[in-house]
Amino acid sequence: MVKNFHFLNMLKQLLILAGTVAGTELYAADWSGWRDNTGSGRVIWGNGFENRTANPFKLGCYSIEPHSGLNGGGALCLTRHKPEDYFFQEITLENVAPGELYQLRLHVRGEDLSQWKIMSFAGLEFKGDKDKWISGSYIGGEVEQEDFRRYTLDFTIPANAKKTNMVLFMSRGVTGKLFFDDVEVVSRGSQFTAIPLKPSTALTIRPDEKDFRFQIDPAAPAEAEAIVSVTQNGKTSDIRLGLDRRKQLTGKWPQLSPGPVDVEINVINAAGRLRLGATRFAFQKARRSPLPAGSCLIDDRGRAVVNGKSFMPVGVFTDRIDREMLQRLRDNGFNCLISYSSLQRSGEAETRRQLDLMQQYGIKAIFSLKDQPDNVTSWQIREWEGASGGLAVAVKAVSSLRNHPALLAWYICDEAVRLHVPAIQKMREVIAAADPYHPTYSLTNMWANFPYYGLTGDIAGVDPYPVKAKGKTQSIEEVTTALQAASLSSQPIWITLQAFNRGIYSERPWNAAALDRTRAPSREEMRAMCLLSVIYGAKGFLFYSYMDAAQRYEAARPGSSAAELQKLYHCAGELKRLEPFILEAESRAVPQSGPVNPTIHCRYFRLPTGEVRIVIVADNATPGKAVFRFNGTGKLISRFGLTRPLPDGSYEFSSARIDSDILENVPADDGRPAGN
Numbered sequence: 001m002v003k004n005f006h007f008l009n010m011l012k013q014l015l016i017l018a019g020t021v022a023g024t025e026l027y028a029a030d031w032s033g034w035r036d037n038t039g040s041g042r043v044i045w046g047n048g049f050e051n052r053t054a055n056p057f058k059l060g061c062y063s064i065e066p067h068s069g070l071n072g073g074g075a076l077c078l079t080r081h082k083p084e085d086y087f088f089q090e091i092t093l094e095n096v097a098p099g100e101l102y103q104l105r106l107h108v109r110g111e112d113l114s115q116w117k118i119m120s121f122a123g124l125e126f127k128g129d130k131d132k133w134i135s136g137s138y139i140g141g142e143v144e145q146e147d148f149r150r151y152t153l154d155f156t157i158p159a160n161a162k163k164t165n166m167v168l169f170m171s172r173g174v175t176g177k178l179f180f181d182d183v184e185v186v187s188r189g190s191q192f193t194a195i196p197l198k199p200s201t202a203l204t205i206r207p208d209e210k211d212f213r214f215q216i217d218p219a220a221p222a223e224a225e226a227i228v229s230v231t232q233n234g235k236t237s238d239i240r241l242g243l244d245r246r247k248q249l250t251g252k253w254p255q256l257s258p259g260p261v262d263v264e265i266n267v268i269n270a271a272g273r274l275r276l277g278a279t280r281f282a283f284q285k286a287r288r289s290p291l292p293a294g295s296c297l298i299d300d301r302g303r304a305v306v307n308g309k310s311f312m313p314v315g316v317f318t319d320r321i322d323r324e325m326l327q328r329l330r331d332n333g334f335n336c337l338i339s340y341s342s343l344q345r346s347g348e349a350e351t352r353r354q355l356d357l358m359q360q361y362g363i364k365a366i367f368s369l370k371d372q373p374d375n376v377t378s379w380q381i382r383e384w385e386g387a388s389g390g391l392a393v394a395v396k397a398v399s400s401l402r403n404h405p406a407l408l409a410w411y412i413c414d415e416a417v418r419l420h421v422p423a424i425q426k427m428r429e430v431i432a433a434a435d436p437y438h439p440t441y442s443l444t445n446m447w448a449n450f451p452y453y454g455l456t457g458d459i460a461g462v463d464p465y466p467v468k469a470k471g472k473t474q475s476i477e478e479v480t481t482a483l484q485a486a487s488l489s490s491q492p493i494w495i496t497l498q499a500f501n502r503g504i505y506s507e508r509p510w511n512a513a514a515l516d517r518t519r520a521p522s523r524e525e526m527r528a529m530c531l532l533s534v535i536y537g538a539k540g541f542l543f544y545s546y547m548d549a550a551q552r553y554e555a556a557r558p559g560s561s562a563a564e565l566q567k568l569y570h571c572a573g574e575l576k577r578l579e580p581f582i583l584e585a586e587s588r589a590v591p592q593s594g595p596v597n598p599t600i601h602c603r604y605f606r607l608p609t610g611e612v613r614i615v616i617v618a619d620n621a622t623p624g625k626a627v628f629r630f631n632g633t634g635k636l637i638s639r640f641g642l643t644r645p646l647p648d649g650s651y652e653f654s655s656a657r658i659d660s661d662i663l664e665n666v667p668a669d670d671g672r673p674a675g676n
Contacts, residue, residue, distance in 0.1 A: 007411040031266075034273045036189070044093055044102065046184035047168065049074040050648040053229040057168075059089045063547040069181035070107055070148055076180040080170055083114070088169035090125065093185060096164050098157045099219030101191040104139065104166065106183040107148040117169035118142050121178055123153065126161040126448055134158055134481060135448040139417060140171070148181060154188070154418045158448050159219060159487065173506075192217040192224070192277035194265035195454035195489045197248070200298040202458065203281060203429060204436035205253065205261065207288040215490040216247045217277070217451050224267050230254055231262040232285075238515050248490070257285040260433075279455070282429040286436055294405040295437040297460055302492030302539050303583055304439070305365075306408070310583045311335075313408065313494060313540035314572050315366065319448060319547045321354055323443070326361035328565070329546075330400055333572035338411050338542065343369065343393075346384050355406045364408035366441055366542075367401070368396050369431070373423040376416050392426055395434050396526055402435035408434070413442035413456045418449050424456040443496060447485035454489030462486045463496035463544060466529075467521040474621040478659055479529050480601070494540030495533045499526060500548040501570055510556035523567045528660040530571045532617045534582055535589075535603040543573055578662070581613045590614070591649055593627045600626040600653060612636075614663035616643065618655040625654035636663040 047056065050073055052064045061079055071076030096102065108121055123138030139153040157164050166185060170178050198213040199205050206214075214224065226249050228239045237254040244250070249265075261283040291297075298305045298608070304311040315336035316329065329337065337358075342365065344350040358365055371379040371453040372394040380390045387396035401407060410431050413424045426441050441455030444450075445464075454460055462482040467474055479495075486493050501520035504510060521529065529543060549564040581587075585605040599620035605613045612633045618624060629650040630636065636651060638644070642661040643653045653661055 013089065020452070031275065034268075034275050035612075036275045038422045040187060040189035042187040044096055044185040044187060045091065046186075047076075048182050049076045049180070056091060057089045059087065059283065061087065062089065062168075068179055073181070075184070076168070078168065078170055078178045078180070080175050082108065083173045083175050086172050088167050090165035090167055093124075093164045093166055096157060096185075096187075098161065099190060099192070099217065100156065101188040102155055102157075103186050103188050104153040104155065104184075105150070105186060106168075107150050107181045108143060109148045109179050110143040110145050111179065111267075112177040113143065113145065113178075115173060119174060121170060122154050122166075122168050122180075122183075124152070125165045125167055126140035126158050127163040127165065128160050129162060131163065133162055135446075137418065137448050140420075143178070148179070152419060154449075156219075156449060157450065181425070190220075190276045191452075192220040192267040193452050193455060194226070194249075194267065194277075194279040195451055196281060196283075197490055198300070199283070200300070200458060201296075201439045202436045203283045204434040205283055206287045207286055209253070211246055211250060211252055213250045214265055215451060215454070215488075216243055216249060216265075218247045218488055220247055220267055220276065223269055223270065223271065224562050226269055227266045227268060229264040229266070230256075231264075232256055232259065244624045245489070254589065256285045258285050282433070284433055284436060292403055292437055294403065296408050296409060296439060297437070298439055298492055304492075304540070311364075311408075311578045312575075312583055313364070313366070313542065314575050315364075315540075315542045316499075316568070317496070317542060317544045321357060323361075325546065325550070326358060326363050328365055328550075330361045332569035333576045334363065336366055336408055336542075337546070338366045338368055340368055340370075342367045342411075343372075343381055343384070343397055344347070345381055345384070347396075350591045351397070352401065352404070355401065357403045359404075359406040363406070365404075365406050366409045367397075367407060368411045368414075369397065369427070370411055370414040371415075372422065373427045376420045376423055391427055391430055395430050398431050398434040402438065407438055409439045409441045409459065411441050411443070413444065415443060415445045418446065418452065421452060421456055424653065428455075428457055432568070441494060447482045448485075450485045451489035454491055458491065459494050459540070460486045460489050460491045461494050461496060461542075463498075465498040465500075465502075465544075467498055467525055468502060468518065470517065470519045474525070474658060475599075476525065476529050476532060476619045477599075479532050480536060480619065483533060487537065493537060493540045494542060495538045496542045496544050497526065497529050497533070497571075499543040499564070500545060501553075504548050504552050504556065510552050512557040513520075515556055516552070520564065521567070521600060522658075523570055524572050524657065524659045526567050527574060528617050528658050529660070530575055531615050531660045532601060532619060534575075534578060534615055535601050535617060537584065543571070574662070578605075578613060578615075580607060581611075583607075584612075590628050590630070593629050597624045597626045599624055600655075602626070602628055602653075604630065610665075612663075612665040615660070616653045616663070617660045618653075618658060621657050623651055623654075623656040627652050630663075634665045637666050638663055 011379035055064045065077045066074050125136040126134045137155045194214040212496045226241050230237045241249040263281050265279045307392040313336045317338050319340045371377045372390045384393040439458035441459040443461035444453045464478040466476045467476040503514040503518045507514040554561040586605045587605045590602040602616045639662040652665045
């Protein structure tokens with residue numbers, strides 16, 4: 001940064017004065033004498049397993065074995081003899097708190113492992129009231145049979161967690177031994193991130209864009225402020241800002257010319273001279289030019305806007321594309337897809353051919369580059385059309401395909417662990433520089449790490465898969481938990497919804513017996529998950545996966561795919577009916593009248609024309625009912641027959657399973673019956 005020493009001492013005083021006017025432009029931020037991430041390095045829990053009689057794991061499958069660890073010392077050994085056994089012991093961590101960053105560190109090796117080398121083996125699990133599971137954050141990798149490897153996992157604790165447990169375990173179905181050594185959980189201090197909300201697409205500052213807005217981690221303390229340092233062509237403007245009640249900061253860009261712009265946001269406690277977190281982004285200032293055909297931008301309401309019109313993604317995940325599939329999707333309400341084979345190793349011609357085919361059927365591509373960040377997956381394409389290296393290939397592909405009319409967005413993160421966030425953020429930046437007209441989309445199954453995951457893309461994605469075991473009481477509450485966590489980044493959310501039976505992933509070759517040991521969501525459960533996502537603000541809906549419903553089911557049980565596909569078609573149809581309400585309506589949560597049933601959720605949507613839709617979801621497979629009152633809606637018709645009017649003008653929803661209903665205000669003489 002350029003330093004103006006004439007004002008240096010004045011700046012030091014400004015930074016510690018209370019009540020500084022928000023938006024005051026400073027000359028140069030000087031951080032000498034400030035402390036970073038207080039508490040960093042403090043050990044929360046640690047064990048080198050040298051004392052065989054002091055084993056904190058009481059289950060018999062855990063033992064401390066001398067001479068089995070690093071440098072001939074002791075190690076914790078987890079042994080499993082039967083593949084069907086699955087157990088682990090939790091270690092509750094004390095003196096931990098939401099909002100701070102922690103790191104789990106450990107060394108792992110295997111011995112006589114029966115199956116795959118890549119497996120999960122450690123993590124954190126977060127629990128709420130009455131020990132109810134909230135979410136987890138896990139780590140895995142390639143386990144060596146002889147030599148220890150070191151692993152780390154960064155994590156934060158959800159705001160509603162009452163208990164944080166560390167777990168050391170072995171993936172299901174594996175037998176043999178795992179050895180753990182030098183396991184510790186260390187505080188890394190607070191690390192409050194800043195997520196860009198404006199500009200909202202491709203880290204690009206549009207020519208007419210004067211303001212910026214960032215979401216600071218909502219766990220930041222009330223006294224927190226921020227210093228936004230904007231650097232271009234060697235000149236830096238430092239702007240001090242307060243945070244509003246949503247923990248957002250808003251300010252005005254200094255004078256900028258077209259080209260790269262580096263931005264650093266430091267969250268500070270000025271009175272304590274403490275830096276609570278630093279976030280850096282490489283932005284671009286765009287030149288004034290018309291938007292190219294096929295552009296997709298995110299507007300201030302989190303909606304995708306394609307060629308100037310609002311667009312609600314309704315799509316599927318798949319691994320290959322053909323004409324029959326595209327026609328099925330088009331004819332049944334779908335408008336996009338994510339193909340894991342978007343980038344063809346054979347080169348641009350075949351990659352472009354797939355996009356051309358999608359364009360013929362009116363299906364948009366959320367183009368997958370998820371394997372291209374460095375050191376994230378083993379499927380990275382390192383050579384493509386003369387480009388060498390993961391990021392270079394990504395940039396080459398983006399530069400070549402950014403004007404294709406079938407392109408909707410770039411998919412750049414698929415369940416990557418927190419450790420890989422910096423690499424994905426880097427790829428987000430180089431993609432944004434190559435294509436300022438399409439957003440990046442990032443998906444995680446570790447939603448406890450929001451808002452931190454918001455660094456990785458313009459659009460936040462979560463993939464809760466709550467339907468697990470046949471015959472057990474079911475709940476789709478996990479969908480709500482995931483969406484509420486993702487909302488901490490204040491970005492648009494495109495959710496991935498479960499459309500598969502977990503048994504399809506348990507055995508090869510695919511077979512009916514594996515499917516029968518568990519089950520897929522029913523049509524009612526799948527619809528309820530969709531509508532619960534609508535209630536909690538999702539703006540895009542993707543189903544995982546078409547390849548399961550149409551192909552793998554058929555291989556496991558010939559003739560079964562038709563029924564599974566009908567569930568997808570039903571849900572897509574209902575989402576398309578609600579599209580104008582999701583994208584255009586004002587909405588609000590509706591409280592229950594009388595006794596509150598926490599398993600039933602309701603939201604009201606009203607278009608400027610006066611049309612109303614009321615979405616109600618029961619998220620638990622236990623009998624229940626709830627009463628709601630809606631003012632000024634006129635006569636309401638139940639679409640699925642689960643809601644009835646009461647004499648006092650209110651409405652009662654009741655269901656004995658996970659299910660949902662949609663109430664519609666229609667003319668009194670419409671005469672449409674309720675039902676499926």
